[in-house]
Amino acid sequence: MASTKDWFETVAEAQRRAKKRLPKGVYLALVAGSEAGVTMDDNLAAFAELKVRPHVADLPHTRDLSTTVMGQEISFPVIISPTGVQAVHPDGELAVARAAAGAGTAMGLSAFASKPVEQVAKTIDKLLFQTYWLGSREEILARAERARAAGAKGLIVTLDWVFDSRRDWGSPFIPDKLDLKAMARYAPQVAIKPRYLATWLRSGSLPDLGVPNLGPREATPPTFFGAYGQWMGTPPPTWADLAWLREQWDGPFMIKGITRPDDARRAVDVGASAISVSNHGGNNVDTTPASIRCLPGVVDAVGDQIEVVLDGGIRRGSDVVKALALGARAVMVGRAYLWGMAAGGERGVMNVLEILRQGVSETLLGLGHSSVHELSPEDLLVPAGFALDRKL
Template sequence: MKTPEWLENPWRQNPWFESVAVAQERARKRLPAPVYSALLAGSERGQSRDDNQSAFAELGLAPHVVGQQPERDQVTTVFGQQVSSPVLVSPTGVQAVHPDGEVAVARAAAARGTIMGLSNFASKAVEEVCETGATTFFQMYWTGDRDTMIQRMQRAHDAGVQGLIATLDWSFSIGRDWGSPEIPEKVDLKTMIRMAPDVVTRPRWLADFARQYRDTGRLPDLTAPNLAPPGGEAPTFFGAYYEWMTTPPPSWEDVSWMREQWAQISGTPFVLKGVSRVDDALRAVDAGVAGISVSNHGGNNLDGTPAAIRMVHPISSHVGHQVDVVMDGGIRRGSDVIKALALGAKAVLIGRAYLWGLAANGQQGVENVLDLLTGGVDSALRGLALSSVAELGPEHLLIPGDFHRELGVPVASTATH
């Protein structure tokens, strides 16, 4: 066996990390302060962001002392796709924490046999990401006119995506009590000079992008290539935000239209992300979605919304028998995944966790994070004496009486649940 490079040079930091918390700390040390601050996100006081994580600590596990299973299976099927574990990659935009961005993440997802979510605000084109071989679901906001949205859906289908995720809960609440990071509109000489004090203190991060410039002759573009019109230039991220801000918000009829258009173009699953209320989940089922993601946008949206994990069981108990229910928000360890599945989720989506891995060590860092989570799932299954994630249920948890947040339950539905 070849000796790892870091063992041959003990002064070099071991690229492997043993927890998502360590990945976060390495990302903090590696990234310029404004870039790292953008990953923390969280609107206003950060109440929802913090509750996304702390709520998991309120749930306990009920282990067995004897009867552990020698083999434990994490394979599951979600949105029509068989995945090696119930940990999926959530779409996130502006992945400038590493020059390979979404391509590195997609390669990691393909290597670990899971679904890659790609934002239409991504820094890499959908064609480039699909070329990695990852099972890719393309995420769209409700931006632009209908002809533009159809064009973007068609492009994603032609590139080879295997599902569409509509994210409609975004309100772009950027005000943060601790201040919002500066995101430049473009990278030019003037911007580089202004931001130099933050960048020069992170030489390894700077070296990664310097190598990209050496190889390609280009600095990273802060643009959204997946929003480029046919034959036209990609807008800057601020241009993309302006398009979203000037597009009238969608109605439920618009959701049905979007789902119908995607069915005609592709016929692959249509998923609605950002659901936090039972009545919205029921309307989503009526609109014909194949799945929903219970989410508060990572706490980077409307502050004061409950943690996503608090809303999983109420929603899954109403619609989980009709559509696949997943959740995202606050997943940091394998036991968090176990708790979400026990409350009715088919899988979880991770965001900040893999971005920290990407910042810390590129593709290998993302794989490291996925391995940590699936390793934690395996340990929890062993402790619970289960042989499969399919066996998980509320009976495997200790749930406080006031834990769940059941929002928007129709009166007629209350009598039967």
């Protein structure tokens, strides 16, 4: 079916609609990559270098897309990646949670989210809470315990970020709070995006730049940049720190941001149950290789000792299949669902997830497999030198 007013056929179409609907500064915040954006671009280009090898007969009439990640049974191998303050729609993380629950998959909720974990946990059962190494050990543990009490089933610790906010093309202006000065600066952008403005006016609220999940439930939330400053001032964790946190959290535990086999092995050593091969969507050190290039070497290094997921560059179902063929258990998506939400709120997020689901099923059909668990490197043509730390 072709795209309509209420349905878009591709993630690329969702992005075009998001760009058309959002104020320039909000949209640029969604597409930003560090410095020259080399890593961000490579996250996409690398998938195009991988070719699939379809069959034409004896293809399966039905396909099983289900799998299990971090103890959560999911209907297809795509998980919502945690992203920070979501000013693209008033419902923010609640819309994402409803869409993920409807799709039968899990959601990662950021500690920098705009909605309290208690609200989101009432909306989706398969909830994973994400935190940065921010504050003291006691503060980090209290944050995790609050999420556990709310109903979070797993903990994600994100480590792939070095506070590089520089963009060779210029960073978008993001205010610390929506005071009169900030609103005056954004007014010309918002004025020419009437649908965006109308959505917020109907909600009776303004974009909230507070982050309610960083402190006690009853406390006044810090501002985004106040929390960001505390994060920048916190010494990076040691492996001993991560081992300590793992001991405190007895449920599923993911370390996000792995790109090297030696770090993957250390994650196994500290007792992590999952790792995410990720470069923070191209927002870590620029010229870091695409996540999919790092995946095979990481998988080789850890075998079946730990679950491996991939985060970065997923735009279509065939990308998901390629990641699974190279050893990932599932993938996490970020920008794609944010564009969907900008384009159509909860319905737009559901639209993106359905695009990916259909794409996984169609690619699996072409490859002649009845289950995502049958995929292997033999289903792909992998260029020489593509996979780091591995010979394919």
